[in-house]
Each structure stands twice: as C-alpha cells, then as structure tokens.
Amino acid sequence: MSVEINQLHFTYQNSNFGLQIPALSLDKGLTAIVGQNGAGKSTFFKLLMGLLPLQDGNISINGKGSHELTGRARLTEIGILFQNPDDQLFNATVKKEVTWSARQITRDRAQVDQIVESALTKVELLDKADENPFDLSLSDRKLLAFATLLATNPQTYLMDEPMIALDWHSQTIVLHILKQLADEGRQIIVSTHDMDLVAHSFPRVITFDHGAMVFDGTPTALFGSPAILAQAGLLPPRIMQLCALLGDTNVYLTTEDYVSKHQA
Amino acid sequence: MDDSQQISLNKVSVAYPGAERNQLSDLTIKTPAHQIIGILGPSNSGKTTLCRLLSGIIPQVMRADVQGEYRLGTLNPTANWAEINRFIGYVFQNPADQLSGMAETVATEMAFSLVNLGQSASAIDAKVRALARQFQLIDQLNQNPATLSGGQMQRLAIACALVTDPEVLIFDDPTSQMDPVGTSQFFAWLKNQHDKTIFVTSTNVDALCNTVDSLWVLNAGQLVASGTPRKIFNQPAKSELIPAPVVFNLASQMGWALPDGDYPVTQAELMEATGHER
C-alpha cells in the first residue's frame, strides 16, 4: 500500500497558487497533513484523486499511475472524504446515498444491504436511514459522506478535514474507525487543523506551507521545532501552549504526558 | 435591569415542518444584552436551530413553528426580520452557504451589503481592504469566491457579516475550518467587541472559555445550563456530553485550584491558579 509522488508541480489558472512536491512516499497507516489555510492540502488530495489534471510529474497509487486508474479499479484503490460534504451527497435518502456507493463495488443485493447497514451502523446513522441528507445537520452530513466512503472501502482513504462540525463523541467514533482501518493495513491520509489530534494519534505528519512541503516526520519533531512552526504559521497542541505560558517549553503530546512527568 | 437591555426567551420551542419532535423545547432565560454568549452542546442538540431563531432566520426565511416569546433588547427578530436584518450579522456553519453566487471576485462579494446601503466607492474600498487585511484575504481579493480554500471561504463569510458593522453578531461554528493562528486571532478579536451582543457556537471549548462572558449549554433541544465558563465546568453535575477545556483537565489533575477552590477554565485563570499573575 503506497502512494509515490515525483516531481509534482501544479498551478491553478486563476490564482497564483502553486504546489511543488519533489518526492514523497506515503505508506500504509495514519498520516496527517497540516498547514495554513490555502497551503494546498485539498489541492494535494484532488491531485491524488485525479480530480485535477496532472500537469507535471507523476503520482502512483499502489503501483498504478493515478491518472490511468478509472471506474471500479479506481474506487477500490482510492477514495476521498471532501472537506465540504455537500460536494459528495446527491441522493434522496441517507440509505440511498450509501447504497449508491456500495453498488459501485458489488451488484449482489444481499451484499449491498450488508455493506450499507454496516457503514451506517459504524457512524451511528442507521436510525436516520430514511431521512433526506439535506435535512441532516452538517455533522451528520459529514458522517454520512464518511459512510459512503466506508461502503467502497478503498485501499487508500483521503480524509479532508474529517472532524469539521463533529462533536466530541462523533470525533471519537471517526478516529476509532480510522485507527481500525489503519490496523487492517489501509492507508489513511488526514488533513486537519487540530494539532491536539495530530499529537495524540498520528505517527507521521507532513506540513505544507504555500504549496511547498516543509516538514515530514513525527509530531514530537514538528512540535519541538519552533522555527518550522513559525515558518508554516502553526501552533503546537494546546497542552504545549499552556505549558509555554507557565514557562515550560518542552514537548508534551497530551495532557496525560505532562501530568505523568510532573506528578510526584 | 430595563427590558430594552435584555435578551429574553420565554418558553420558546421550535419545530421544523414535518418533524415529529421539537428541535428546541421550552427555552427560558433572561440575560443582559451587550455580552458574548457561547453556545455549547453535542451534535444535534439544537445549536444551529438556536442561532437561526436568535437571528430571526427562523421563522422569517426558513419555515418552522415557533412557540413562546423572544426579545433581543427592543428588537423582535421573529416578527420583524426585514426591519432588523440590517442590525444582525450572521455567519453560517457551512461557509459555502453564505456565498451569494453572484460575485465574480472576493472583493465584490465583500462589498455587496455596502453597495446596497449606497456607500461611496472609496468608503467601500477602504472597508473591504481593512477586512481583507484582518482576515488575510488580500491576495485573494480578485479571485472567484467559489475557488477559495475552505478556510479562506470561512474567513470571507465572517468578513461579509462584519462589513456593515452590525450591533448583533451570530456566529455558527465560525472557525471550524480555520488554521490555528487564524482561530486564535479571531477569538482574540471577538473578546474585544464590548459594545455588541454576540452569540457564538463552537466545538472549540477552550477558545470559547477564553472568550465568552457566559455559556449556554444545550442538550437534546433543551437549555440544560447557563453561566460563566468557570461555573459551568466546576459544577459537580457537569455534563459528560461536553469535554472540559484542556486548561481544566490539566489544572484539576495537577491540583492547581483558584483561591475559591474552582479549577481554572481560561488561560488567565490558569496563570492566577499557578501564581504566574502578570
């Protein structure tokens, strides 16, 4: 399971934004992508998905050229949760939405039903199966979009800010599912602005700044580098911000981490 | 206090058309206007519905059955939306919903309300530039709003709501897609808006506690608690549905209490509790 990127250059026609990635290799497991608004996270995902033209360089998804993958072959290799769920919901009911995705994978009725029920159960939307997606709250729409992705269950999951609008309980559910998928050998790439989340759950974090990759390593290394944080316009996790107020500038990834090191 | 300076809700319930249950039930509260009120609660607890009601969007723009009475100072938003609309700035939870779809550039989108008010081109330009600077959209002023990144769109949505400098501001989870620095700048700015009545929902409990004068806690459509952030998180029966801010978790585990025994919920209170007062 891997995504390989070489000499990738991309620019939009109508803005002066450019993305450059000389070389990047992403393996299975959890990877976070962070960076300021407009740093290029969503652009990167759209390029991986083949939703933007490949202008220069190449991307291979699990050994295949990304822009050659089509149809069902693409769906089982890679899938995306869009930042705005409204970009991927278009059916009349919650159930139909997930069924539509499941049917891209199999035409077997019983199998489709089973996939739909399992996906909706995981995101706790089964009791809303007959509702219209556009009557749901934004957090439920985000969870529904995630369920459609779970239905196709690709090798590589691109999650563009999956926690937007989610409350604490739903965030816990989504994180749990992502960790489980990673344990099963899936590749999970998550963009987020939540540094606490990156610190406590991601072994690897990649940082974009104005379309350039400026860091690739562990959260401990990122949050221990004030220069990189400043360059990329980022802040460390909340616990570190609080400790800094108290004059302690060490790296702590969680509150428990701090407490265990300081309690007598 | 005289009623013209109060926000009052009296047994307010809201039901969407065709829904079996009320989305909000029996909300009753009376509290001074000109403060910052944070609205907290789990998903589907009614935060967005409450924002729509407080602004008059419900029932004036969006159909719903409203029972009970609601007054915002002298204003009656549920009855007179057209008249009070210009006093209220509203930021939608999903910034894409805020775009007019008619502007070719970010600058024209921001200028819309000012053009409608008949302001001069130079006054409009100055206001647009000032807000673009505040929200880091200077480089995007000539870009099509539909092509902005999610966080840029959220910044634009806020700028559009502020452009007429309304007296009442309602923000529905305004920083959900903003980067950490943008989020902290936004809340720092918000904290300084003393003469306005502001409602803000957020899943960022830490930022809310640092910013607001009081919190309203919703659960399953009911107002289950209200008070200062410090009081809300220090009461024994605090809701398990809402995680406490990191400050509180840290201080309570370390035994860093304030003189009255409460644990801090803001950075300033943490400094006080640990003897780091500035």
Ligand SMILES: Nc1ncnc2c1ncn2[C@@H]1O[C@H](COP(=O)(O)OP(=O)(O)OP(=O)(O)O)[C@@H](O)[C@H]1O
């Ligand atoms: N279709 C487009 N045409 C022109 N410019 C675009 C287009 N889409 C995005 N951009 C610009 O490209 C830059 C990168 O956008 P992108 O959406 O990748 O950022 P992001 O890192 O995902 O940001 P956010 O954290 O706000 O989601 C931004 O400055 C954006 O305005």
Ligand SMILES: [Mg+2]
């Ligand atoms: Mg994005």
